Amino acid sequence: MATHETPVLFMDRSRIRENYLELKKALPPFRIAYAIKSNSHPEIIEILKKEGSHFETASVAEIEKLLALGVKAEEIVLSNPVKAPQAIRRALEHGVTIQSFDSVEELEKFKEFSAPIGAEEGGLFAEKKDGLPYIRPQLRIVVPNEGSMWPLSGKFGADEELWPAIFQYMKDNNMRLDGITFHPGSQCETIAGWDSALYLTWRCIEIAREYGLNPTTINIGGGLPVNLGRKIPTAAQVGKVVIRHLKEWEKKGFKPSNLIVEPGRFISGSAGYLVSRVVGVARREKTWAFLDCGVFTGMMETIDGITYPMLFTGTGEKETAMLCGPSCDSVDKMYEAQISKPKPGDGILFLSAGAYTSVYASEFNGFLGPKMVFLDQIADARELFNLVT
Ligand SMILES: Cc1ncc(COP(=O)(O)O)c(C=O)c1O
Numbered sequence: 001m002a003t004h005e006t007p008v009l010f011m012d013r014s015r016i017r018e019n020y021l022e023l024k025k026a027l028p029p030f031r032i033a034y035a036i037k038s039n040s041h042p043e044i045i046e047i048l049k050k051e052g053s054h055f056e057t058a059s060v061a062e063i064e065k066l067l068a069l070g071v072k073a074e075e076i077v078l079s080n081p082v083k084a085p086q087a088i089r090r091a092l093e094h095g096v097t098i099q100s101f102d103s104v105e106e107l108e109k110f111k112e113f114s115a116p117i118g119a120e121e122g123g124l125f126a127e128k129k130d131g132l133p134y135i136r137p138q139l140r141i142v143v144p145n146e147g148s149m150w151p152l153s154g155k156f157g158a159d160e161e162l163w164p165a166i167f168q169y170m171k172d173n174n175m176r177l178d179g180i181t182f183h184p185g186s187q188c189e190t191i192a193g194w195d196s197a198l199y200l201t202w203r204c205i206e207i208a209r210e211y212g213l214n215p216t217t218i219n220i221g222g223g224l225p226v227n228l229g230r231k232i233p234t235a236a237q238v239g240k241v242v243i244r245h246l247k248e249w250e251k252k253g254f255k256p257s258n259l260i261v262e263p264g265r266f267i268s269g270s271a272g273y274l275v276s277r278v279v280g281v282a283r284r285e286k287t288w289a290f291l292d293c294g295v296f297t298g299m300m301e302t303i304d305g306i307t308y309p310m311l312f313t314g315t316g317e318k319e320t321a322m323l324c325g326p327s328c329d330s331v332d333k334m335y336e337a338q339i340s341k342p343k344p345g346d347g348i349l350f351l352s353a354g355a356y357t358s359v360y361a362s363e364f365n366g367f368l369g370p371k372m373v374f375l376d377q378i379a380d381a382r383e384l385f386n387l388v389t
Contacts, residue, residue, distance in 0.1 A: 002387070003387055003388060003389045004371065004373055004387060004388050004389065005371070005388070005389055006275055006276050006277045006292050006293075006347070006370075006388050006389075007274060007275065007276040007277075007291075007292050007293035007297060007298065007369070007370040007371075008274070008275050008370050008371050008372075008373055008387075008388060009272050009273070009274045009275075009298070009353065009354065009357060009358050009370035009371070009372045009373070010272070010273045010274075010275065010372075010373050010374075010375055010378060010384050010387070011039075011041070011043070011044070011268075011271050011272055011273075011354055011372055011373070011374045011375070012271045012272075012273070012375060012376075012377060012378040013043070013047060013271075013374055013375065013376050013377070014376060014377045015270060015271035015377075015378070016044055016047050016048065016267060016268065016271045017047055017051060019263075019266055019267045019268075019270060019271065020032065020034075020047075020048055020051050020053060020267055021051070022235050022236075023224070023235045023239075023261070023263055023266060023267070024051075025235075025236070025239075026234075026235035026236045026238065026239030026240075027235075027238075027239045027242060027243070027259075027261055029243075029246070029259050030220075030259045030260060030261045031054050031258070031259065031260050031261070032053050032054060032261055032263065033053070033054040033055050033056040033075075033076075033077050033260055033261070033262045034048050034053050034054070034055050034056065034262075034263060034264070034267050034268075035055075035056040035079075035222050035262045035263065035264030036055055036056065036057060036062055036065070036066070036264075037056075037057075037058055037062070037264060037356075037359065038222075038264030038265055038267070038268045038269070038354075038355035038356055038359070039264075039268035039272070039354055039355055039356075039357075039358060039359055040062065040065065040359060041358070041372055041374075042069055043372075043374050044267075044268060045065075045066065045069050045071070046069065048267070049069070049070070049071060054071075054075040054076065054077070054260075055071055055075060055076050055077075056076075056077050056079050056222075056262040056264075057076055057077070057078050057079070057080075057096075058078070058079065058080040059080065059087065060087050060090045060091060060094075063076055063078065063090075063091055063094055063096055064094070067094060072095075073094050073095030073096050073097075074095065074097075076096045076098075077096070077098040077099075077138075077219070077260060077262070078091050078096050078098065078099045078100070079098075079099075079100045079138070079140075079181065079219070079221075079262060080100065081100040081101055081102040081103075081106060081140045081156045081157070082101075082102070082103075082106055082156070083099070083106070083109070085109050088109055088110065088113070088135070089113075089132070092113055092132045092133060092135060093132060095133060097133050097134065097135055097136045098136045098138060098178070098179070098217070098219075098260075099135055099136065099137065099138065100137075100138045100139075100140045100181055101137055101138070101139065101140065102139065102140040102141075102156055102157050102158045103158060103162070103166070104165060104166055104169045107137070107166065107169055107170065107173075107175065110135050110137050110175065111173055111175065112129075113129060113132060113134060113135040114134065114135060114137070114173070114174075114175040114176060115129075115134035115135070115136075115175075115176040116174045116175075116176060117170070117171070117174050117175065117176050117177075117212060117213065118176070118214075119134070119176050134176075136176075136178035136179065136217070137175070137176070137177055137178055137179075138178060138179040138180065138181045138217060138219055139158060139163075139166065139177060139179070139180050139181065139204070139208075139215075140156055140157050140158065140181050140182065140183075141157055141158055141159070141160075141163070141180060141181070141182050141200060141201065141204050142156075142157035142158060142159040142160075142182075143157070143182045143183070143184060143193075143196060143197035143200050143201075144193070144196050144197070145183075145184060145185030145188070145193065146185075146190060146192055146193050146196065147184075147185070147188050147189045147190030147192060147193045148184060148185020148186060148187060148188045148189070148193060148223065149185075149186070149187035149188075149189060149225075149228070149305060149306060150185060150186035150187050150301065150304065150305075150306065151185040151186075152183045152185050152186060152221075153183070153185065156183075157182070157183075160200070160203070160204075163204060163207050163208075164207065164211075167207065167208055167210075167211035167213055168211065170211065170213055171211045171212060171213070176213070177208055177213040177214075177215050178215060178216060178217050179215045179216065179217025179218060179219055179256075179258065179260075180201055180204050180205060180208070180215050180217075180218055180219070181217075181218070181219035181220075181221060181260075182197045182200070182201060182219075182220065182221055183221030183222060183223060183262075184197050184220075184221060184223035185223055186222060186223055186264070186265055186356075187223070187225045187226070187228065187265060187306070188223035188224070188225055189225050189230060189231070189232050189233070190233065191233045191237055191238065191241050193223065194220070194223075194238055194241050194242055195241050195245075197220070198220075198241070198242065198245040199245075201218065201245075202245070202248075202249060205249075205254060215256070216256055216257045216258055217256060217257075217258040217259075217260065218256045218258075218259055218260070219259075219260040219261070219262065220242060220259075220260070220261050220262075221261070221262050222261075222262045222263050222264045222265065222266070223263075224238060224263050224265065224266035225265070225266070226265055226266060226269035226270045226352040226355070227270065227309065227351070227352055228306065228307065228308060228309065228352055229307070229308075229309045235266065246259075264355055264356075265355040265356065267355075268354040268355040269352050269353070269354050269355035269356075270351075270352050270354065271354045272352070272353045272354020272355065272357065273349055273350070273351060273353065273354075273378060273381050273384055274293065274298065274299075274308075274349065274350040274353035274357060274370055275347060275348075275349045275350075275384055275385065275387075275388050276291045276292050276293040276347070276348050276349075276350070276370075277291065277292050277344075277345060277346065277347055277348070277388075278290065278291055278342045278343065278344055278345065278346040278347075278348065279291065279292050279326055279344060280344055281321075281342050281343060281344065286320070286321075286322055286336075287319055287320065287321040287322065287342070288321065288322050288324055289321040289322065289323050289324070289339065289342040290324055290325070290326055291323060291324070291325060291326065291334075291348060292326055292367070293325060293326075293369070293370060294324055294325010294326060294327060294332045294333075294334060294367075295325050295327075295329075295331060295332045295333070295334065296325060296327050296329070296332060296361070296362050296364040296365070296367065297325055297326070297327075297361050297362075297364075297367050297368065297369045297370065298353075298357040298358055298360060298361045298369045298370050299325065299334050299350075299357065300356065300357075300360035301356050301357075301360075302334040302335055303331070303333075303334075307334075307335050307337070308350040308351055308352055308353055309350075309351040309352065310337065310339070310348055310349060310350055310351065311348075311349040311351070311381055311382060311385075312339055312340045312346060312347065312348055312349075313346050313347035313348075313385055314339065314340030314341065314342060314343065314346040314347075315340055316340055316341060317340070317341050318338045318339065318340055318341065319338070319339065319340075319341045319342070320336055320337070320338055321336065321337065321339055321342055322334075322335075322336050323335060323336070323337055323339075323348075325367070326365070326367050327364055327365040327367055328365055329364070329365075347385045347388065349381060349382075349384060349385065351381060357369075357370065358370055358372055373387075
């Protein structure tokens, strides 16, 4: 049996597929656009492509990676609300038309690619502007991010006071608004996160209409949580709230023709099992357990409160230890946890670690992030300890 050096991130192929299908069942009218920022390994992209998934990107590099893997441009959305002007153009040259914005300043960059207000959606695909397809602007709005363990509203999003100025600019410049988008915050652990976001979305739709703008796309971002040891809503529960809002909108005469959800963590997170080892222990004012993975080698999210359910090879008496990475930087601290009294060589396995781990890893101090190993199915996580040296 092949053995792998730690740190190693085992990925469960069938779990990726199951997560996708679970979400499809929960949100049947939605296009699922997997957020490749969470884990952009080509195997994941291939698995999801076969299931019919679309993809969410933040950069031209991500778009080009997908195109090289045979994903079609119309299956890609660019949801980064602030982009370099060349990136907007390059994405359009590739045929990626759904692009987000959250300010008048970003809209100024969109102006030259914009379709006129009232342009028919069918015509949007048929007609080109100077050889490029029309851009399909999605206004990213701020929503409360309540219950999110990794909020995303600090840096991005237009809040309510800004909507009138944005819509006035679009009206004055005859720019078509294609859609409205939000992100409830990553690892959103309460249904209320979607409920409040969708109430705000409706308010935004109503105001847009007052300016003669008629968005046809609603993109609810990501945020679906994975099991990090607390109670979380299921995809079905999230789906129920979302569908309820859509039905209420329909009663009021609004039926978006294009619905998008952009899960990252929900698809890749629970499929990942990160196995690391204790390289050293220091018992000082507290116990420090130094692992071969840390903040710079995949566990970046721990610096802002994310913790993972864990399994250990060590047995017996437990001790509270500060888990830290192998680098010489004191930022490289993860979190305190009750673990079996650590000693060098002990294995520690982090569950639900497939998202936002490998992609964040750097080569700081020469310590490399986890190598990824794909297995068809992982039935018993403990067995993975037998696959590492
Ligand atoms: C625009 C956008 N969409 C989707 C995602 C994926 O979010 P999550 O991993 O919480 O599903 C992110 C994450 O940062 C994002 O910024």
